[in-house]
Amino acid sequence: MQCTRKITDSIYWVGVNDRRLNLFENIFPIPKGVSYNAYLITDEKTALLDTVDGDGKRPFFENIRYVLDGRKLDYLIVNHMEPDHCANIENLIRLYPEVTIVGNSKTFQMIDQFFDISLPETQKIVVKEKDSLSLGRHELHFYMAPMVHWPEVMVTYEVSEKILFSADAFGTFGALDGRIFADEMDFDRDRLDEAQRYYANIVGKYGAQVQALLKKAAALDIRMLCPLHGPVWRENLDYFIGKYDLWSRYEPEVPGVVIMYASMYGNTENAANALAMMLAEDGIRNLAVYDVSTTHVSELISEAFKYSHIVLAAPTYNGGIYPVMANLLHDMKALNLSNRRFALMENGTWAPMCGKNMKSMIEDLKNCTVIEPMFSMKSAAKTSRIGELTDFKEAIKASVKA
Numbered sequence: 238m239q240c241t242r243k244i245t246d247s248i249y250w251v252g253v254n255d256r257r258l259n260l261f262e263n264i265f266p267i268p269k270g271v272s273y274n275a276y277l278i279t280d281e282k283t284a285l286l287d288t289v290d291g292d293g294k295r296p297f298f299e300n301i302r303y304v305l306d307g308r309k310l311d312y313l314i315v316n317h318m319e320p321d322h323c324a325n326i327e328n329l330i331r332l333y334p335e336v337t338i339v340g341n342s343k344t345f346q347m348i349d350q351f352f353d354i355s356l357p358e359t360q361k362i363v364v365k366e367k368d369s370l371s372l373g374r375h376e377l378h379f380y381m382a383p384m385v386h387w388p389e390v391m392v393t394y395e396v397s398e399k400i401l402f403s404a405d406a407f408g409t410f411g412a413l414d415g416r417i418f419a420d421e422m423d424f425d426r427d428r429l430d431e432a433q434r435y436y437a438n439i440v441g442k443y444g445a446q447v448q449a450l451l452k453k454a455a456a457l458d459i460r461m462l463c464p465l466h467g468p469v470w471r472e473n474l475d476y477f478i479g480k481y482d483l484w485s486r487y488e489p490e491v492p493g494v495v496i497m498y499a500s501m502y503g504n505t506e507n508a509a510n511a512l513a514m515m516l517a518e519d520g521i522r523n524l525a526v527y528d529v530s531t532t533h534v535s536e537l538i539s540e541a542f543k544y545s546h547i548v549l550a551a552p553t554y555n556g557g558i559y560p561v562m563a564n565l566l567h568d569m570k571a572l573n574l575s576n577r578r579f580a581l582m583e584n585g586t587w588a589p590m591c592g593k594n595m596k597s598m599i600e601d602l603k604n605c606t607v608i609e610p611m612f613s614m615k616s617a618a619k620t621s622r623i624g625e626l627t628d629f630k631e632a633i634k635a636s637v638k639a
Contacts, residue, residue: 239303240296242417244461244469245398247375249277251285251300253293254412261410265438265535269431270412273321274465276402277304278395281373284312284339286393286402287465288325297325298332309333312362312370314377315340316404318347318389322465327352337362339370341381343389364391380453382406384446386439392450399460406450407477409467410435419468419477432467432477434539436484441542441572447485451478487575487603489545492637493523497537498550498582499530499559505584508618508626509550512582515630521637529561534568541569546578546608546637549595553585558594566598575603580633581611589613608632 242250256270273289275297283305289297301310310333315323318340326348330336338348339362348354362370364379371377376396383390385406393402409432416422424432440447462470462477470477483490496513500506506528513526523544527537529551541547551562558566579599583592592611599605612629614622 239300241300241304244276244400244463247279248395248398248400249279249300249304250417250469251275251277251297251304253289253296253300255290255292256412258292265410265434266533267410269410271410272413272466274463274467274469275322276463277301278372278375279304279308280375282311282371283308284314284370284372284375284377285310285329286314286463287316287322287404288313288329290321291324294325294328298328310336312337312339312372314393314402315344315348316391316393316402317387317465318344318351319387319405320351323348323351327354330354330356336360339364341365341379341389341391344391347389380450382446382450382453384443385450386443386446394457394459399458400463401454401457401459401461402463403465405439405465406447407462407464407467407470407481408432408435408439409464411467413468417469418472419470420472422468424468428468430539432480433484433490433542434535435466436481437539437542437572438535441484441538441574444485444487444573444575447481451482451485454478484542487542487573489577490543491523492545493525494521494546494548494633494637495524495540495544496526496548496550497529497540497562497565498526499552499562500528500550501552501559504614504617505550505552505582508582508584508612508614509548511618511626512548512550512612512630515627516634519630519634521634529565534565537565538568538572538574541574541577544577546580546633548580548582548633550582551584551591551595553583553589553591556588556590558591558598562591562595563598566595570598570601573603575605577602577605578608578636579605580608580629582629583611583613584616586616589615608636
């Protein structure tokens with residue numbers, strides 16, 4: 238049975254939902270699943286915008302057959318060549334052998350890399366920036382969006398209905414439960430955290446490229462956003478575009494403190510909890526605490542993108558940084574985290590070195606500074622050192638309120 242919804246009178250959502258997949262890209266937990274969105278325009282000519290993941294083959298083609306209702310498929314627009322969106326290109330060509338593929342030069346290079354497809358040149362349209370394609374009443378304009386988040390990415394703007402098909406930009410984790418529009422759900426309550434986790438981990442490294450795309454989008458009259466993951470936006474677009482603008486400038490969303498600790502036997506954890514209690518007692522309300530060993534790094538990265546101040550607490554391990562904390566710092570650098578204030582807590586029974594090494598890694602992050610003093614302990618934080626922990630807390634509080 239088909240599972241489609243009308244986006245407008247002549248544009249349909251023909252994607253699929255996946256609630257079985259545990260790890261997106263075999264890395265990121267997705268407890269609420271994920272949607273692979275595809276869109277079909279019916280006009281004098283028909284056009285499909287992107288395909289879906291390989292596991293969605295059966296429902297995807299049921300949806301296409303239902304909407305086309307015996308008509309042929311004229312065009313496949315390939316905005317993004319990542320396999321969760323391009324996996325069914327070869328199957329689509331088998332089903333609709335006369336279809337014309339529309340993409341940019343890098344698109345076709347990647348098609349050749351992924352597939353053994355012998356397509357006549359007459360069934361290929363290579364587009365460049367601002368090229369257009371008429372379907373009848375609908376006219377598609379193409380804009381390149383390299384490294385948002387792959388080099389071949391482009392977005393497609395439909396002129397008559399003012400819709401931006403935005404590829405992976407403006408996507409979120411989470412399957413769609415029948416409500417495909419953001420205004421049909423409580424987005425802030427149910428989706429915003431997953432939207433930020435998606436952005437920070439999938440697109441986060443490419444803030445400059447997202448800013449370039451936002452500048453192009455600002456010149457268009459956009460009434461609807463149709464991403465490849467997550468809900469379609471037809472109301473309050475400025476809200477979500479504003480989130481992407483904030484996140485891509487690496488500006489903290491929340492003036493507050495997130496404490497991320499790693500602890501072998503509970504002593505570093507105890508010190509982190511004591512600090513959290515002191516900060517809360519002093520009025521810091523935007524406050525969160527995470528165990529780095531038991532929290533997936535994608536959630537930690539998302540929180541790092543959210544908060545203005547990050548406290549890292551970890552023991553020394555083999556003369557360096559406790560491995561899970563080192564991995565977190567590596568991911569922060571890889572995803573280009575910037576404009577944050579850090580405070581450090583270190584532990585070591587005979588030679589505490591973790592703080593020095595964490596500070597060295599933080600110095601590689603753009604426009605990130607370390608609040609002094611660092612809080613260093615040997616084995617455990619004793620009550621006799623409450624004064625030093627208080628000074629550490631005061632330095633953090635002063636920075637948050639500055």
